[in-house]
Amino acid sequence: MSELSFDEMLEESIKTIRNGDVVDGSVISVKPDEIVLNIGYKSDGIITRSEYTNDSNLDLTTVVSEGDNMEAMVVKVNDSEGQVILSYKRLAQEKGNKRLEEAFENHEVLTAKVIQVLNGGLSVVVDEARVFIPASLVSDSYEKDLTKYKDQEIEFVITEFNPRKRRIIGDRKQLLVAKKAKMQEELLGRIKVGDVIDGTVKNVTNFGAFVDLGGIDGLLHISEMSWGRVDNPGKLFKNGDQVKVFIKDINDKKIALSMKFEDSNPWNDASSKFAVGNTVHGKVARMTDFGAFIELAPGVDALLHVSQISKDHVDKPSDVLSVGQEIDAKIVEFRESDHKISLSMKALIPDEPETEAAAEAEAPAEAPAEEAVATEE
Numbered sequence: 479m480s481e482l483s484f485d486e487m488l489e490e491s492i493k494t495i496r497n498g499d500v501v502d503g504s505v506i507s508v509k510p511d512e513i514v515l516n517i518g519y520k521s522d523g524i525i526t527r528s529e530y531t532n533d534s535n536l537d538l539t540t541v542v543s544e545g546d547n548m549e550a551m552v553v554k555v556n557d558s559e560g561q562v563i564l565s566y567k568r569l570a571q572e573k574g575n576k577r578l579e580e581a582f583e584n585h586e587v588l589t590a591k592v593i594q595v596l597n598g599g600l601s602v603v604v605d606e607a608r609v610f611i612p613a614s615l616v617s618d619s620y621e622k623d624l625t626k627y628k629d630q631e632i633e634f635v636i637t638e639f640n641p642r643k644r645r646i647i648g649d650r651k652q653l654l655v656a657k658k659a660k661m662q663e664e665l666l667g668r669i670k671v672g673d674v675i676d677g678t679v680k681n682v683t684n685f686g687a688f689v690d691l692g693g694i695d696g697l698l699h700i701s702e703m704s705w706g707r708v709d710n711p712g713k714l715f716k717n718g719d720q721v722k723v724f725i726k727d728i729n730d731k732k733i734a735l736s737m738k739f740e741d742s743n744p745w746n747d748a749s750s751k752f753a754v755g756n757t758v759h760g761k762v763a764r765m766t767d768f769g770a771f772i773e774l775a776p777g778v779d780a781l782l783h784v785s786q787i788s789k790d791h792v793d794k795p796s797d798v799l800s801v802g803q804e805i806d807a808k809i810v811e812f813r814e815s816d817h818k819i820s821l822s823m824k825a826l827i828p829d830e831p832e833t834e835a836a837a838e839a840e841a842p843a844e845a846p847a848e849e850a851v852a853t854e855e
């Protein structure tokens with residue numbers, strides 16, 4: 479048997495590698511955009527930044543040091559410079575895909591950081607394996623702007639796993655729905671009609687506001703926002719406002735709320751404040767053809783009939799008054815049982831004194847002297 483030459487023995491001692499192989503190596507140098515590994519081959523292995531991570535701004539010297547041991551996948555055995563091109567990211571992606579496959583089969587809840595906000599949803603990474611969460615599965619309610627999720631860690635489950643087609647889909651919505659259902663069940667089990675509870679305004683509409691009570695929303699109708707008249711809920715509340723409300727009614731999962739607390743009811747001491755004969759100050763709230771409604775206090779309106787506006791004839795209230803105008807009037811009727819008050823401005827207008835000319839005009843005329851004499855005859 480012939481003896482092997484030194485070069486042939488050296489060649490025999492060097493392992494053979496192929497594309498796709500996983501190799502171990504020791505870091506011999508690190509630059510911000512490149513890692514060099516001794517992989518026991520005739521050429522060193524090179525890992526570029528793009529083959530290490532999806533983060534194009536990452537400084538590799540902050541995550542890898544000389545002497546570190548690493549595993550990587552062979553991408554190309556000999557490049558144009560005779561070096562071996564390696565990928566840490568692709569190996570991590572394979573491991574990540576196995577991790578995601580297990581999570582998919584076991585319905586496991588995963589946590590990962592959002593690395594990218596796309597037009598159609600969010601992109602997260604688990605061990606360098608990407609997961610796409612469509613916009614429709616990000617939240618349990620419609621969200622137009624998803625940018626707030628950038629760099630946030632979120633929980634989700636894998637609902638579709640097909641790495642060959644690069645289709646790995648995550649779902650955050652079902653977790654939120656399940657969590658909310660549990661919170662709703664717990665909340666409905668401990669609240670009752672009449673309870674006072676703190677909440678957060680979630681959405682304001684033209685008919686009221688939806689208040690988050692901690693897992694379930696209650697409706698604060700426009701008619702229950704104040705003892706006074708409310709024309710526009712948006713002028714009173716905005717999303718995020720903290721409010722104190724009480725439970726007015728519970729119907730299955732529908733909760734009606736109110737802020738009309740009884741201790742602030744303006745009719746509590748109305749009998750003394752608005753007794754017949756009292757003079758009151760108020761503001762014209764609205765008008766009809768037959769009269770004007772005057773707000774005496776928030777939640778207390780009184781009727782000023784058109785016939786009680788002036789001693790002069792008035793065809794309709796708008797000929798004399800305007801909405802928002804402040805007036806003084808006298809209470810002429812108070813019915814506490816049905817919360818009705820009637821006013822009169824006319825009653826505060828003093829009678830005009832008779833003038834001397836008017837008195838003379840009304841006195842009988844004296845007969846002329848000649849006529850008087852003739853009469854006597």
